[in-house]
Amino acid sequence: MMTDLYQSQRAMRQMRRQAMQRGVVAVLDVGSSKIACLVLRFDGTGRLSEDNSIGSLAGQTGFRVIGAATTRSRGVQFGEVTAMQETERAIRTALQAAQKMADIRVDHVIASFSGANPRSYGLDAQVDLEGQVVSEAEVGRVLNACDVPDYGVGREVLHAQPVNFALDNRSGLIDPRGQMGQSLAVDMHMLTVDAVAIQNIVRCIKRCDLELAGIANSAYVSGVSALVEDEQELGAACIDMGGGTTSVSIFMKKHMIYADCVRMGGDHVTADISMGLGVPAAVAERIKTFNGGVHATGADDRDLIDIGGDTGDWEHDRRTVSRAELIGIMRPRVEEILEEVRVRLDAAGFDHMPSQQIVLTGGGSQIMGLDGLATRILGQRVRLGRPLRVHGLPQSATGPGFSSAVGLSLFAAHPQDEWWDFEIPVDTYAARPFKRAVRWFRDNW
Amino acid sequence: MRPLTATRTPVIHRSKSLAGPDADFDSGARSEAEPKLRLRGARLFGRKSNRFDPAPSRLSYRVQRWMLTPGIRRGLKLGLPVLAICIAVGVYFGSEQRREAVVAYVTDLKTSIQQRPEFMVNLMAIDGAGTNLSEDIREIVPLDFPISSWDLDVEQIRDKITGLNPVKLATVRVRPGGILQIDVVERQPVIVWRTRAGIALLDETGAHVERIASRKDHSNLPLIAGKGADVHVDEALQLLTTARSLGTRVRGLVRIGERRWDLVLDRGQRIMLPTERPVRALERVLAVNEVQDLLERDVAVVDMRLGQRPTIRMTKAASEDWWNTKVTVGSEQ
Numbered sequence: 001m002m003t004d005l006y007q008s009q010r011a012m013r014q015m016r017r018q019a020m021q022r023g024v025v026a027v028l029d030v031g032s033s034k035i036a037c038l039v040l041r042f043d044g045t046g047r048l049s050e051d052n053s054i055g056s057l058a059g060q061t062g063f064r065v066i067g068a069a070t071t072r073s074r075g076v077q078f079g080e081v082t083a084m085q086e087t088e089r090a091i092r093t094a095l096q097a098a099q100k101m102a103d104i105r106v107d108h109v110i111a112s113f114s115g116a117n118p119r120s121y122g123l124d125a126q127v128d129l130e131g132q133v134v135s136e137a138e139v140g141r142v143l144n145a146c147d148v149p150d151y152g153v154g155r156e157v158l159h160a161q162p163v164n165f166a167l168d169n170r171s172g173l174i175d176p177r178g179q180m181g182q183s184l185a186v187d188m189h190m191l192t193v194d195a196v197a198i199q200n201i202v203r204c205i206k207r208c209d210l211e212l213a214g215i216a217n218s219a220y221v222s223g224v225s226a227l228v229e230d231e232q233e234l235g236a237a238c239i240d241m242g243g244g245t246t247s248v249s250i251f252m253k254k255h256m257i258y259a260d261c262v263r264m265g266g267d268h269v270t271a272d273i274s275m276g277l278g279v280p281a282a283v284a285e286r287i288k289t290f291n292g293g294v295h296a297t298g299a300d301d302r303d304l305i306d307i308g309g310d311t312g313d314w315e316h317d318r319r320t321v322s323r324a325e326l327i328g329i330m331r332p333r334v335e336e337i338l339e340e341v342r343v344r345l346d347a348a349g350f351d352h353m354p355s356q357q358i359v360l361t362g363g364g365s366q367i368m369g370l371d372g373l374a375t376r377i378l379g380q381r382v383r384l385g386r387p388l389r390v391h392g393l394p395q396s397a398t399g400p401g402f403s404s405a406v407g408l409s410l411f412a413a414h415p416q417d418e419w420w421d422f423e424i425p426v427d428t429y430a431a432r433p434f435k436r437a438v439r440w441f442r443d444n445w
Numbered sequence: 446m447r448p449l450t451a452t453r454t455p456v457i458h459r460s461k462s463l464a465g466p467d468a469d470f471d472s473g474a475r476s477e478a479e480p481k482l483r484l485r486g487a488r489l490f491g492r493k494s495n496r497f498d499p500a501p502s503r504l505s506y507r508v509q510r511w512m513l514t515p516g517i518r519r520g521l522k523l524g525l526p527v528l529a530i531c532i533a534v535g536v537y538f539g540s541e542q543r544r545e546a547v548v549a550y551v552t553d554l555k556t557s558i559q560q561r562p563e564f565m566v567n568l569m570a571i572d573g574a575g576t577n578l579s580e581d582i583r584e585i586v587p588l589d590f591p592i593s594s595w596d597l598d599v600e601q602i603r604d605k606i607t608g609l610n611p612v613k614l615a616t617v618r619v620r621p622g623g624i625l626q627i628d629v630v631e632r633q634p635v636i637v638w639r640t641r642a643g644i645a646l647l648d649e650t651g652a653h654v655e656r657i658a659s660r661k662d663h664s665n666l667p668l669i670a671g672k673g674a675d676v677h678v679d680e681a682l683q684l685l686t687t688a689r690s691l692g693t694r695v696r697g698l699v700r701i702g703e704r705r706w707d708l709v710l711d712r713g714q715r716i717m718l719p720t721e722r723p724v725r726a727l728e729r730v731l732a733v734n735e736v737q738d739l740l741e742r743d744v745a746v747v748d749m750r751l752g753q754r755p756t757i758r759m760t761k762a763a764s765e766d767w768w769n770t771k772v773t774v775g776s777e778q
Binding site: 089090092093096099100103104105208209 | 499500501503506507509510513514515
């Protein structure tokens, strides 16, 4: 099963390489409230500006967004596909509009999704080097030597990223290749998700006549785009408050070391408002967007919001609610989400991180006064994050709701080395069935 | 700004029309995500195009993707018109009748242009040729005037005229005014060549100019004879120039064995010249003649064929005379 995954991930990498050669790839963020699609055009490697500085785009100049479209998501709940046909139609809508804008046909797509119970594992391994110098094959060997835990049937590895290399007694190496030493140790972060969720997304994309060139967890990609470089280096948590889920990812030394997901999000707040006020979901969504908040002040008691309705009953259609009441509905739910995030961060040992920066992003982070509330629950160092600026991104897609779409395009341009980017050593790859047969023989006779 | 003192009048938020991306979002992203390319058929079945959740049908999605494929786009933009034109032309020319009509029309048009009076040639003018020659030329260039200048093959006419023996050079052109102008430079005869077949005039390159009946008509021209003499006319002319001092005594040159020359003088005298450098040999004979009056004597042949050993053959009478002298001288002793 591991080899299976290894092969399919390698096939996706191959697909990505093809897309790079063609120069056009689409990124698709399948969220619970909206599906965002960006069409990227790659025009060579990123060039530095004349004075050799990184520049305002943090060196991310290798690509350009030439098409962008969003559509209301259908058939996705908690970041997982629940109604295949509906999701397929939504993907088709977004993709068609983006293609239309880009005026080019796209055949390769890189997708991200947030749900499916992500679970993080930290793996490590140590091998003695065969030669003096660390070669690519040695890196592959040490990665393969990692003791993979039993992550359960029906789960798939989504990411397996080497986050730290140690050579003899020197730790914290980013790239040990070409260095001299005796033994090589690696720490790897592995993220597993429900296999069914991946399969559903893959099927939806296949049914749209597209080739999947990569798949990523949206907690990871929104961290890539919303955290600035020093936060990624020194350690920070990115909290992406989406519609159906709130995903948490912790970064350290430019690598994700933990990811998790709380199955609550902005849609639950809307549902609470809808239930509490007795209004349709669309109206509740609008009231939340325009008048929502989490900090009630004295003036809010006199802010009466017209919640309306079109039943024809005058009394019913003239209903109003004060903003304080609205806040009273929203705040407990937001607090609950943030408490849950706190629990996940504590479980991951975020307390022990040297830098405890927390960045809130995602569409849900636009609730007024959220940073103040988050400061009380999560800690002092909280800021609201917006995605990195990339070339050609329309103004309407620069909000925090698009941080995972933008992060996904950064991921498409510069993917991180994963376990499957290194060759499996031949001996384990080929000799394992034989070894297993021998072992079985010895055990039984 | 709101006043700091409490007021009774509540602030009521009326729902406003949305703007920006939120409006798109609220309306199911109708303006942005609504595909412009929709199949018309869908509307026939009563589906409203601005439904709450627009989604392209599978077919329209595929059609749009085809349309965005570069090859198909180019094919539609360029290939389709070209194909249509090809089919139209093919269908039109499919029938024999129409094809012939078009060919006939084109031919008519061509002839009507060619037959315009501006292009017609009415007569032929020949300059630089004698009467005989111009008659010959008219004979070998049979044109029935008036003729269009498009139908004249001037090159061919010139080649034909140059092919005539007496013509050295010919230019043929159509002069304004509808005249076919032929300028001829005739060959000038410089020597008379007598063979068993007859007498002919040759020019300085040895080319045949004219066959004549009698030597008498051209008594001013020198005479050469013998097979293959016409090939070495230039050499013969040099020899004759050298022999100029002999004046009227020179009868002519005879080519012997297609190899060397004999200079024939009157009284049956002959100077046999070698194959190599005959002019030099003749000059030696003339030098001897100047000093010794060799040719005035009773000499039949001066044989210069071997340069180291020039030989003289006397006439029969002279040798007999010489013998007698010797006898007398011998008897006296």
